[in-house]
Amino acid sequence: MPDHKVSPIEALPPASRAYGEIGPRSDKPRWGLVIDQERCIGCWSCAVICKSENDVPLGGWWNRILTDGDALDQPRSERGGLEMDWLPLACLHCENAPCVKVCPVGATYYRDDGLVMMDNDRCIGCRYCMIACPYGVRTFNWGRPERPTPHETGMVEARPVGTVEKCTMCVHRLAEDQVPSCVWSCPAQARVFGDLNHPTGRLATLARQSKVLLEGLGTKPSVTYLPPRRKREL
């Protein structure tokens, strides 16, 4: 085994590294994500790479793709026909996050860039946050992690058992100017990441056209959705 270890970002081939760069941002970024539901094909690539990147054990998913339909990948009857859309759902990193408010030990908190974080060393496993979250995106790690591989995988350390886990927006990647892994790996190019505070940036532009999930709750998520386009019959 070589003793010399390197950052997986620094070890990227140049073309790959350039692909993943976050791009222009303001002096004080607030990270956001827009998901294009027209482009989303429900393939779960974003969810699978999340599981791999973050070493999420069997039984847990930080990121899932809901079918707006009767069952997984099954359409709904609507307007005399069939329709189906997908809704990728992970932590929406709300500006007004119910989970932060209910945490009795301050284990859930805001970063300066607006991301909602978990401090798993503080978490006491009470799971109030899971009940408070209106989007159901938090998971609880019940026991010793089980994996299909005999070894730990991914790019972050495993969390202490008996704590709540969720999407971190891959902060460990942001630190090296790389987009979250779900954004990198979306084959349909349905996910756009960037700085909501950079007014002329692509992300901010798209965010203005996008819709907020359960807007009436006033959670102000940093992750929003571009709804499916209107179809044009023959």
Next chain:
Amino acid sequence: MPLDRRTLLKRSAITAGTVAGTAAVAAPLVLGGPARSGRDYDVAKSLLVDRVVRTTCSANCTGSCGMLAFVRDGVIVKVQQAADYPDTVYNPRGCMKGLSYLNHVYGEDRIAKPMIRSGERGSGEFREVSWEEALDRIADGFKRIGATWGWDSIHVFGQVPGTGYIQKGANYRAAALLGMIHGTSFDFNGDLPMGMPITFGVQNAEHEAKDWANSRLLLLLGSNPVETRIPDVHFIFDALERGARMVVVDPVFSQTAAKADSWLQIAPGTDAALGLALCRQIVVDRMVDADFMRTYTDGPLLVRTDTGKRLREKDLVAGGAVDAFLAWDLKAGRPQVARTDLLGFPAGVEPALLGTYRVSLADGSSVVATPGYALVAAELERWTPERAAKITSVPADRIVALARAFAGTKPAAILMGGASNHWYHGDLTGRVFALLSALTGNIGRSGGGFSVYVGQYKVRVDVSPWWNAGGKMAKICPSIYFVRGRTETMHPDVPYPKQGWHGLFCSFANLFVQSMDVNRLHKTLAGLDLIVVVDHQKTETVKWADVVLPATTWYEKTDLTATPLHPYLQLQQPAIEPVGEARSELWIWRELMRRIAPDLAAKYFEMTEEDAIRAILRAGGGPGGPTEGITLEQLRAGPVRLNVPDPDIPFVKQIKDRLPFPPRSLPAPLERTAAFIQTRRIEFYKEEDRFIQLGETIPTYKEPYDDRIHDPATYPLTLLTPHSKWRIHSSYANNAWLAEIHGGRPEVFIHPSDAETRGLVTGDPIEIFNTRGSIEAWAHVANDQRPGAITLYQGWWPRQFRKGKGVNELTSSAVNPIHEIHYVGNMWAPSTGWKDCRCEVRKAGKAPRA
């Protein structure tokens, strides 16, 4: 957004229900873990790695996606798309299956050591042995078979070459040297779109995926890229964002139909009837590109009404050429020879497309002849929208609307998929839609074209220095004849072994699951003296082997890959040492050859993968060659675009420079495939005897073949077995991550009306049966289905079914004699009809799961 919180949480539960369930039964709560310094996540960076290696994910999916393997302490801890294509529209390229390959490099089904059978065949009982013992056993066994029945009684089967030219080439090379018969995959898989060689004289020819973005109208025929072309489907969204429209023709509301502007729910297997009505409407509306038909097709070439054969120069003058064809020049009022070395006609000639003409023959008699197009037009006249509506169940007004949209929008692309091709008469469907594309002048045009996407068949480089040995090419026999034995109509050039089959070397394939008509295959197996299977997963095929050899994954070996979907040549490079005692096919064959024929081994197998790659690059590296200027060193760094036009679309030279069809289909010599279309034009009229006997001289529609085998009154359901997004054929069926999403057991999707008459509800155990077999799975009542058809996605392993029997016990191995008129393996050969299959279902008993 219509969702409220209750619905949202409910849907979360639906999609990940199995996940929550698994978690809830897990171990008791344990608090704690190593103490850490509070909020250090703020400054966290990725854990370090040893290295990042660029390789290519190349299952048999046509993806050929660049992947990075992140290696820490000698093991892979993540794989992720390389996203390094110089043409950045191709980034990132790769799907959830490839991203979860860790499950297969290290999962519980990984084979790490050679094994020899210790129980009955099929018992799955093996003992682990040394490589030495396994190789000796195979070498001895093959030598005995060779001496007793001839080396040609050993069938070498491996899936499509594009997934890895070097390792698959090792099989071809060994077969060439020893005289074993190599099998086929493209035709065997039913992916060979026989409409292409019949019409264009090519194996297949398709637009590279990025050209979809240039289309204004995308007509998808039994094609489901949202599920089966995940790395490429975004090009369709690019087109839609630029204002294009997408029409999906599919019996099922596929996931692609969910994205379409218009979905035509067609009756299964009737696509050709729809296509004929579309063509007729274009003729009626006078929207035909007559200039295209005159210049590039056999439309103006005269056909004798007495024999149904084309009129030739030799008919007119003694000593005239056999391969000189004639058109009727309206201006001169006499026949005019059509050149076969340059398409079109000289200025001043006005070739007729319609009418009948009396022509004087060399013997003094005369004959009435008519242009091929006139015969096609006469057939089209019968295909009114109303008639097609009756057969296809697509309403007549929608057929007319589609025809007008298609003819009125340029460029318009046809994307045909396996669902339309995998029929006994899939060739007719291909011919009809090729006609639609030609009538509208969309051939050879960016954003247009008639493309069939199914199978990573394409040999894009000159592989001859590696696949062939000493100038000898392996003999190739369609594997359908291995499954079912020879047919009466088999082409005499097919190298079928005189003494039948006695050995099988199966590598990179799950033949005993992914063969049609599996019960028939097992009769062949019973007569085999030795079955060798090379794989890295413990598949059902492994279970039936006598000797199992552990193969490397593409994270453990060197290979060269390409695909029809994009024109990049890429390497597979080892990121880690082989797991356990796994070895590559090249290594395996070198060791076997050393034991079987040491002199041949010394001469032809003492080389590395790199040597083979260099030889291939050199062979195609001449001026204008596909690998001109490409070096191994470039490939080590990343993907390199082959020396092909940009965008890479077929028939451009034929259309622009009026060069004769066909372009070459590698690796066959041009003359072999040019023989398919003697006029050297796009042929819509076929004159070979069997076309005439079977009434298929011109594109037409015939009812599904299995209706003749299974009376629709007794077997009222069509069994559709499409590709699933969760698998590549049977690969990934045992993927633990993906199983958490889709539930991990085979479901039969059935329309509520069909379920109700049979008393079925979702979750019921269900028996699916016909005269070929009977299997059991679970019912899923679903409104995306069509009454009279059920869907059971192919690729589940038998062990995942109730009673341990897989879906291909039901599918058909019928051979269409049209596919036996000529023979070039994988190019004009029997293409199989997986979807041409009738069945019935009923609620199954409470039998325990096998």
